[in-house]
Amino acid sequence: MPNPELDAIDLKILRALQEDGKISMGELAEKVGLSPSPCARRVRLMEKAGIIKGYAAIIDQKRVGLPISAFASIKLERQREEDLDRFEETVSRWPEVLDCYLMTGQRDYLMRVVAADLEAYERFIKDKLTRLDNIASIETSFALGQVKRSETLPIS
Numbered sequence: 135m136p137n138p139e140l141d142a143i144d145l146k147i148l149r150a151l152q153e154d155g156k157i158s159m160g161e162l163a164e165k166v167g168l169s170p171s172p173c174a175r176r177v178r179l180m181e182k183a184g185i186i187k188g189y190a191a192i193i194d195q196k197r198v199g200l201p202i203s204a205f206a207s208i209k210l211e212r213q214r215e216e217d218l219d220r221f222e223e224t225v226s227r228w229p230e231v232l233d234c235y236l237m238t239g240q241r242d243y244l245m246r247v248v249a250a251d252l253e254a255y256e257r258f259i260k261d262k263l264t265r266l267d268n269i270a271s272i273e274t275s276f277a278l279g280q281v282k283r284s285e286t287l288p289i290s
Contacts, residue, residue: 140185143166143167143168143176144176144180145289145290146165146166146167147162147166147173147176147177147180148180148185148186148287148289149289150162150165150166151177151186152285152286152287152289153286155189155190156189159173159174159177162177192285195248199250200248200249200250201250201251202248202249202250202251202252202254202255202276203246203247203248203276203277203280204246204247204248204249204255204274204275204276204277205244205245205246205247205274205275205276205277206243206244206245206247206259206263206272206273206274207237207241207243207244207272207273207274207275208221208241208242208243208244208245208263208269208271208272209240209241209242209269209270209271209272210242210243210268210269210270211268211269211270212268213242217268218236218242220267220268221243221266221268222234222236224266225243225245228258228262230247230248230249230258230262231245231246231247232246232247232248233245233246234246241273255274259272259274
């Protein structure tokens with residue numbers, strides 16, 4: 135479905151939902167200056183168009199026993215389309231991988247991996263990542279601390 139043209143009210147709705155995904159439709163409607171029915175219709179249209187992809191709770195990874203954030207840079211031996219597709223399909227099934235990007239430059243992929251400790255990350259590398267065909271090299275950097283994390287897009 136093509137993206138509908140977003141007007142100022144749609145953008146207000148998106149900003150409000152980014153701030154509080156649990157906001158009631160009545161509160162949302164009031165905040166953006168609509169009555170609840172038209173507001174709900176706009177939200178449904180944006181959901182259907184894929185502009186709003188879903189709703190989720192933001193969990194503190196340390197408080198659930200996953201304090202390690204590792205950034206793994208992956209270089210493949212070959213970059214043929216079928217090799218990229220196979221890599222992406224496999225990695226997308228691994229729950230430890232929170233983000234994975236196809237990159238330009240010296241490395242093919244950059245992924246963010248969470249783990250309970252260094253031993254868990256080592257198991258991830260040995261039991262999963264290094265067992266994939268076509269891996270030429272893996273370089274890992276560990277986050278010492280998180281300066282900023284956001285799911286809020288700068289919608290104007």
